Amino acid sequence: MAEHCAVIGVGQTQHDAKRIDVSQYGLVREAAERALEDAGMTYADIDAVVVGKAPDMFEGVMMPELMLADSLGAVGKPMLRVHTAGSVGGSTAIVAASLIQAGVHDRVLTVSYEKQSESNAMWALSVKVPFQQGMVAGAGGYFAPLIRAYMKRSGAPEDTGIRVALKDRQNALKNPYAHLKLEGIDFDQIANSPMLWDPIRYLETCPSSDGACAMVLGNAAVAKKAPKKPAWVHATAMRTEPTMFSGRDQVNPQAGQDCARVLYKKAGISDPRKEIDCCEIYVPFSWFEPMWMENLHFAPESEGWKMTYEGATALDGDLPVNMSGGVLSSNPIGASGMLRFAEIANQIRGEAGEHQVDGAKKGLGHAYGGGSQFFSMWIVGDQPL
Amino acid sequence: MRDVAVVSFAQTKNVRRENRRNEVEMLIPVVQEAVEKSGVPKQEIGFYCSGSSDYLAGQSFSFVMAVDCLGAWPPIAESHVEMDGAWALYEAWIKIQCGEADSALIFSFGRSSPGVIRETLVLQLDPYTLAPLGADPVSLAALQARALLESTDHSEREMAEVAARNRSNAKNNPYAQLTGDFDVDELLAEPYFVSPLRKHDCAPISDGATAIVIAADDVARKASKKPAWIRGIDHRIESHQLGLRDLSQSTSTSLAGEKAGAIDIDVAELHAPFSHQELILRDALSLGDDVKINPSGGALAANSVMVAGLTRIGEAANAIWDGTARRALGHATSGPCLQQNLVCVLEGE
Amino acid sequence: MSEAKQPIKSIVTPSRLEYDFTPGIATTRFLRHMEEGRIVGQRCAECTKVYVPARGSCPRCGVATKEEVEVGPNGTVTTFCVVRVPSENIDLTLPYTAAHILLDGADIPFFALIQECDAADVRMGMRVEAVWAAKEEWGPTFENIRYFRPIDEPDVPFDDFKEHL
Ligand SMILES: [Zn+2]
Numbered sequence: 086m087a088e089h090c091a092v093i094g095v096g097q098t099q100h101d102a103k104r105i106d107v108s109q110y111g112l113v114r115e116a117a118e119r120a121l122e123d124a125g126m127t128y129a130d131i132d133a134v135v136v137g138k139a140p141d142m143f144e145g146v147m148m149p150e151l152m153l154a155d156s157l158g159a160v161g162k163p164m165l166r167v168h169t170a171g172s173v174g175g176s177t178a179i180v181a182a183s184l185i186q187a188g189v190h191d192r193v194l195t196v197s198y199e200k201q202s203e204s205n206a207m208w209a210l211s212v213k214v215p216f217q218q219g220m221v222a223g224a225g226g227y228f229a230p231l232i233r234a235y236m237k238r239s240g241a242p243e244d245t246g247i248r249v250a251l252k253d254r255q256n257a258l259k260n261p262y263a264h265l266k267l268e269g270i271d272f273d274q275i276a277n278s279p280m281l282w283d284p285i286r287y288l289e290t291c292p293s294s295d296g297a298c299a300m301v302l303g304n305a306a307v308a309k310k311a312p313k314k315p316a317w318v319h320a321t322a323m324r325t326e327p328t329m330f331s332g333r334d335q336v337n338p339q340a341g342q343d344c345a346r347v348l349y350k351k352a353g354i355s356d357p358r359k360e361i362d363c364c365e366i367y368v369p370f371s372w373f374e375p376m377w378m379e380n381l382h383f384a385p386e387s388e389g390w391k392m393t394y395e396g397a398t399a400l401d402g403d404l405p406v407n408m409s410g411g412v413l414s415s416n417p418i419g420a421s422g423m424l425r426f427a428e429i430a431n432q433i434r435g436e437a438g439e440h441q442v443d444g445a446k447k448g449l450g451h452a453y454g455g456g457s458q459f460f461s462m463w464i465v466g467d468q469p470l
Numbered sequence: 471m472r473d474v475a476v477v478s479f480a481q482t483k484n485v486r487r488e489n490r491r492n493e494v495e496m497l498i499p500v501v502q503e504a505v506e507k508s509g510v511p512k513q514e515i516g517f518y519c520s521g522s523s524d525y526l527a528g529q530s531f532s533f534v535m536a537v538d539c540l541g542a543w544p545p546i547a548e549s550h551v552e553m554d555g556a557w558a559l560y561e562a563w564i565k566i567q568c569g570e571a572d573s574a575l576i577f578s579f580g581r582s583s584p585g586v587i588r589e590t591l592v593l594q595l596d597p598y599t600l601a602p603l604g605a606d607p608v609s610l611a612a613l614q615a616r617a618l619l620e621s622t623d624h625s626e627r628e629m630a631e632v633a634a635r636n637r638s639n640a641k642n643n644p645y646a647q648l649t650g651d652f653d654v655d656e657l658l659a660e661p662y663f664v665s666p667l668r669k670h671d672c673a674p675i676s677d678g679a680t681a682i683v684i685a686a687d688d689v690a691r692k693a694s695k696k697p698a699w700i701r702g703i704d705h706r707i708e709s710h711q712l713g714l715r716d717l718s719q720s721t722s723t724s725l726a727g728e729k730a731g732a733i734d735i736d737v738a739e740l741h742a743p744f745s746h747q748e749l750i751l752r753d754a755l756s757l758g759d760d761v762k763i764n765p766s767g768g769a770l771a772a773n774s775v776m777v778a779g780l781t782r783i784g785e786a787a788n789a790i791w792d793g794t795a796r797r798a799l800g801h802a803t804s805g806p807c808l809q810q811n812l813v814c815v816l817e818g819e
Numbered sequence: 820m821s822e823a824k825q826p827i828k829s830i831v832t833p834s835r836l837e838y839d840f841t842p843g844i845a846t847t848r849f850l851r852h853m854e855e856g857r858i859v860g861q862r863c864a865e866c867t868k869v870y871v872p873a874r875g876s877c878p879r880c881g882v883a884t885k886e887e888v889e890v891g892p893n894g895t896v897t898t899f900c901v902v903r904v905p906s907e908n909i910d911l912t913l914p915y916t917a918a919h920i921l922l923d924g925a926d927i928p929f930f931a932l933i934q935e936c937d938a939a940d941v942r943m944g945m946r947v948e949a950v951w952a953a954k955e956e957w958g959p960t961f962e963n964i965r966y967f968r969p970i971d972e973p974d975v976p977f978d979d980f981k982e983h984l
Contacts, residue, residue, distance in 0.1 A: 087569060105828045108598060140530035141552065145834060146601075147525040147593040148552055151805040152710045161725065164707040164810065165561065168524075168552040170531055176549055180561060187567035188471070203597070226917050229900030234984040237898075237943060237977065283901035283914070283938075325518075325548035327537050327878030331868035331926035332982045340545035455534050459548075492843025495875045498883050528838035538874060541881020584838040593834065602832045 089469045090185040091308035091315035092430035094124025094301030100264035100415035103202035104295035109144060110156040113198050116297035116420075117157055120194070123436075124301035125312040128158025131301070132190035137167045137177025137197035138419035139454075145204040157196060171367065171454025172323075173197065174422025175461030178300060178450075179321040182463070185304050186318075192307055197423035198297035225290060225370065227456065229282035232372040235336045236284065241375060241390035243284075247275045248393050249371035250289045250413060256400055257410025259439035264294045264415040289371040289413075296417030298424045305469065316430035316465040319447070320351035323461045335457050341380040344460040348449075349382070352464040357449075358383050361464070363405040363432055363442045365425035366451040369412045374398060378406075381451065400440065408432065408440040422452025426463055433465050474566050475690040475697030476816060477573075478508035479784030481680040484647040484772035487583040488677040493527070497539035497579055500681045504575065508683035509693030512541070515683070516571025518548040519562045521555035521578040522776050525593055528584050536579060547571065554578065555680060555780030556705075556741075556802030556812045563703055566686045573685035573693075580776035581677040587775065594806060596710060607806060608672060612664040614717040614807045615746040619666060621718045622753075626666060629745040630657040633670040633770055636748075640767025647772040648674040673743035678774030680781045698787035698816040701797070702730030705812035712807060723754035723801070723811040730813040736795035737762045739782035741803045743769045750808065751801060765789060779803065783814050790818045845875030845884070850959035856951060858891040858964075860925055868926040872961075891922035892949040894929070894967070895975045898984045901938045916941045920967055921983045928983050935968035944980065946972035 096119025098104070104112055113136075121127055134157050136150040146152065150166035153159070169176040174197040181195035235241070254270045257263040267274075270288075278288040308315040324344035326333070345357070354360045366381070368374050375389035383404060384392050392398050398406035407413075409428045412421050429448035431437045437445075447466045453459060480503035482488075482496055505512050518540060522533045533550045540546065547570070551557045555578025562574035582590075591607040618624050634654050640646035652670065663669045684690075690697040706722035706729075709715050732755050740763060742748035748763065748770075757763065764770075766785040769778045779802020786800035797817045804810040842850065845861060849872045852859040860871030861884035869888050870877065877884055899918035902911075916938050919928035933941055935950070947967040957963045 087567070138552075140524050141593075142524060142530050144597070145593065145832075146597050147523065147590065148804070150552075151594055151707075151809055152596045154707045154809070155709050155711060155714075159707055160709050161706060161722070163705050165557060166552050167549065167561075168533070169550050170534060180549065180564075183561075183564050183568050183570070187564045189564065189567065225904070226900055226902050226906070230898040230917070230919055231984070233900060233943070234898040238981070279903065280901070281904040283903060285900070323547055323549060324545040325537060325542055326545040327540075327542050328534060329927060330543065330877065330879035331866070331870070333879075333927075334982075334984075336984060338545075339543075343545050455531065458534075458537075489841050490844060492841055492846065492875065495843050495845070495883070498876055498881070501881075525836075528836070528840065535874070538876050538878040539881060541877075541879065543879040581841075584840055585836055590836060593836075597832065598830065601834070602830075 088186050088188045089305040090182045090302055090318040092300050092465065093303045093308055093311035093315045094120040095427045095431050096120030096123060097262050097298045097424060097427065098296045099262055100294040100296035100417055102294060104200065105202065109149065109200050110153065112200055112295065112297050113153055113196050114156055116299035117194060117196050120299035120301050123313065126301060131158060131192050131194045133163040133184055133193050134159040135165045135167065135177055135181040135193060135195040137173045137423060139170065139173055139199055143199055143201050143204055169454060169459050171418060172422050172452040172459040172461045173454065174298065174420050174424065175426055175450065175452030176323060178423050178426040179323060179461055179463065181302050182318050182321055185302055191304050193302045194299065195302065196297060196299040197420040199417040199419040200295045201293055202295050225282035225285050228370055229285050231335050232370065233284055235372060235376050238336065239387035239390060245375055245390040245393055246289045246371040247272060249374040250275050252399055253407050253411045253413040256408055256440055257414035260409045263410045265292050285370050291369040291412045291416040294415050294417045296415060296420050298420040298427050300427050313436065314434045316433035317469045319464040319466045319470040320348050321463045322348040326458050328456045328458055336376060337380050337386065338457050340458060341453065341460045344462055345381045348462045348464060352470065358404060360447060361449050362445040362447050363408060364449040364451065365407055365409060365428040367412055367422060367425055367453050368407060369416065371413060374406060405442050408437065408442060422461065425452055426450035430465050433467050472567055472686045473699055474563055474684055474686045475699045476682055476783065476787040477510065477685050477690055477694040477697055478504045478683040479787050480504040480507060481645050481781055481784065482678045483645045484676040484678040484774055486647065486675060488581060493536055493579050494538045496679045497536060497577060500679050501539050501577055504681035504683050510573045510683055510685055510689065515573050515575050516547065517562055517565045517574040518546055519558040519574060519576050520550050521553050521558040521780065522580060523552060525590050526580055526582065526775055554776050554802050554804050556783055559682060559780060559783060560703060560705060560812065562684060563700060572689045573683065575681060575683050576780065577679065577681040578777045578780045579679040580774040582675045582775050583677050587675055608664050608667065610712065610806045611744045612667045615666050615744065617717040618746050618750060624749050627654065627658060628749060629671050630654045632745040632748045633657060636764050636768045636770040639765050640771030643766045643771065645772065646767045647676050649767065649771055667744065671745040673769045673773035676772050676774040678772065678777050680777050680784060682780060682784050696791055696818060698790040698818065700814060701817045702815040704729035705810065707810040710809060717807055718750065720750050720754040720808045720811060723751055723813065726811050726813040727755045730815045732799055732813055732815055734797050735761050735799045737765060737786065737789040737798040739764055739766060739768065739785040740801045741769050741779045741782045743773050745770060747808055762794065765794060779812065786816050790816055843875055845873045849873060853963050854957055854959045856957060857889055858922060859887050860890050862886040862888050869924060870927055871922060871925045871929060888924060890924035893970060894920040894922040894947055895980055896941065896943060896945040896947060897921050897928050897980045898943055899941050914938050919984065920947060921980055932966040934966040942974060944974040944977060946970050
């Protein structure tokens with residue numbers, strides 16, 4: 086890596102089911118201006134803008150970065166638009182970081198968003214393409230059989246998913262930006278919530294949100310002058326495998342395992358469970374917490390659920406996971422990955438507010454997408470690597 | 471900065487409608503050809519990046535199945551931009567500059583035939599004020615052509631000359647779609663399509679795919695007898711509001727050209743889907759009469775959307791490889807009326 | 820505030836795009852076989868795995884597939900879920916079971932419905948068969964197979980299909 090890169094500003098919108106109080110322009114600016122203010126900058130200080138978003142059909146605008154050029158202060162500057170399915174928020178942050186690591190730019194603004202309420206996301210996902218096999222069960226129906234396979238393979242207790250959901254929903258109560266804040270949530274409410282795609286219950290699933298997330302990234306010289314403590318990017322990694330091929334392990338995908346392995350190697354981490362202080366990972370259905378704990382090498386195969394059970398992933402555990410409430414509490418799809426990357430950066434910067442993990446020095450941000458096939462991750466630390 | 475070169479380029483023939491093969495079936499031979507020609511062993515390619523559009527394909531996540539053409543096993547480092555493949559090449563070039571990879575495969579695919587491209591591109595406009603008007607890309611380009619004709623010395627004759635030259639050049643390009651010899655006076659005698667544009671001023675509607683391999687330093691030197699070195703690459707965007715721009719100029723192209731070092735150019739491959747846009751781009755890049763423009767025939771001979779920009783970089787590399795140019799320029803554009811532009815300057819040894 | 824000064828919070832702009840899709844060579848062949856009541860996959864020349872429905876390539880090897888292999892019509896449920904929530908474009912009585920079915924002779928499971936069986940009785944490893952629509956209704960479509968139903972064969976042990984979940 087030629088140049089150091091640090092997160093020097095973080096901003097996000099209030100996430101909600103429908104943000105009809107703002108246009109798409111207003112939504113991205115709400116996040117971008119908070120990030121710029123956090124970095125002590127204005128649009129004029131920025132060299133390049135990198136935008137990420139999931140499918141264009143979610144808003145009904147083709148390549149919307151074109152129309153956002155003015156509102157994000159990108160006129161006369163380079164602007165990129167990334168789309169790597171659900172992992173896009175993470176991939177976008179990685180592309181933005183690479184512009185600095187390459188030594189091409191000093192200050193980069195990166196923004197991810199989704200404003201699903203402007204179109205019909207469920208429709209966009211289920212457009213019936215002739216000649217292809219129809220979706221027979223909706224989005225949750227794609228992942229539910231994999232969760233059942235995980236339960237069978239690991240022998241995890243059936244209430245593991247409920248425990249994850251309870252933890253994340255309680256964490257969300259400490260996050261002022263979270264979409265779903267269920268005061269007084271308890272185990273029984275989740276256990277008794279309707280089974281949607283058996284074995285997935287309603288309160289074990291993510292909502293669908295409007296929202297945006299933004300970060301200002303800078304090189305070492307810029308970071309040293311930043312008004313607040315920077316979070317230094319120690320390593321980034323992306324891995325992809327095909328959607329389907331014979332013998333593919335969709336429960337513990339090789340691409341995720343490889344991505345984590347190369348990430349830790351680059352960051353000089355040999356024992357991730359010990360060396361990483363906290364994580365923000367992409368958990369759209371609660372059962373993915375234990376699955377990803379194994380995939381990310383925090384737990385041996387089939388033992389990820391024990392971390393949840395033992396409270397290791399709780400806010401006061403030895404490896405807190407999704408302190409912000411995670412995707413289960415706010416899910417503006419295109420921004421969900423970047424929210425993980427930005428929330429972990431805020432932990433390292435000591436800027437996470439009520440859901441701050443005391444003394445967090447090294448953290449993991451994680452996103453995945455497609456049929457568990459696209460992975461993007463980064464490690465940030467309180468000192469340059 | 472690391473020295474990075476284009477080491478191979480492959481493309482499908484551009485056709486009005488590819489009605490036999492699906493995207494993956496189109497891509498497999500193109501990707502294989504690019505890898506074989508590159509001299510870089512497939513398992514050593516360090517990064518993959520593609521460019522495509524869901525709205526063009528008519529389904530969300532359309533790029534996901536394109537991964538099927540790569541043999542992504544063991545898992546690969548891969549990314550995708552919802553942009554012309556030229557920007558995918560830019561992302562790959564950045565990755566190589568970071569030292570994250572020594573080589574990369576870039577590909578893009580675009581089929582305009584499933585939908586009606588003039589209607590699809592309306593959705594690129596601001597959804598609150600412009601898209602509801604149904605302003606289509608040809609009409610917007612016509613506004614731009616009018617601005618050019620009224621505010622400069624450029625003429626409709628020059629536009630017809632651009633169209634005739636590109637399609638004549640394309641006779642030597644087996645991948646082109648619209649080729650042949652056209653008489654400028656006869657073209658000018660044709661009726662207007664969307665005034666002041668005539669049919670010949672507009673690009674054909676195409677389906678196609680392109681793949682390119684780039685490699686750094688010794689990997690490029692070892693793999694290729696004649697690497698086409700990327701001496702500069704830059705891209706810039708302008709306002710989306712057409713009223714805020716002088717449509718007769720392309721300031722973003724000028725700026726990108728300046729940053730990419732677009733001087734002493736022998737051959738320029740310009741991504742101009744409308745004839746007047748080639749005139750604007752030539753002015754923006756100060757390309758004189760001594761510069762050979764679009765030996766491939768350019769976008770006026772084949773215009774697979776999301777692909778044609780990446781193809782221009784490949785064709786610029788072709789000009790280095792066949793000895794036509796010592797320094798060649800590849801240009802890509804995106805958005806209504808040349809809103810966003812990328813310039814890539816290539817050089818032989 | 821007078822009505823004229825109320826902020827406009829929403830406008831509706833209907834948009835309609837029509838697409839004319841191309842199935843591709845492999846899918847065309849698959850659908851032509853379906854029209855004749857046969858489920859035919861393709862074998863990868865490199866890794867020898869049989870894909871169904873084949874999309875013309877082995878995604879793992881990145882090569883085109885050509886050799887055709889008839890598979891099914893019986894198969895094994897490798898994993899499943901019970902759907903208790905309605906979805907856009909899906910018109911089925913709730914609850915219903917959607918399963919990964921590994922057709923006999925294939926190396927990759929196929930997503931399909933299980934019916935003529937109580938959702939509570941569906942198991943991983945359960946043997947099933949394809950239930951076809953009436954012959955006169957057959958066309959070049961996946962919909963010729965209406966669903967799968969249990970058959971009277973012993974369950975397949977988990978270890979025999981654990982790589983095809
Ligand atoms: Zn194979």
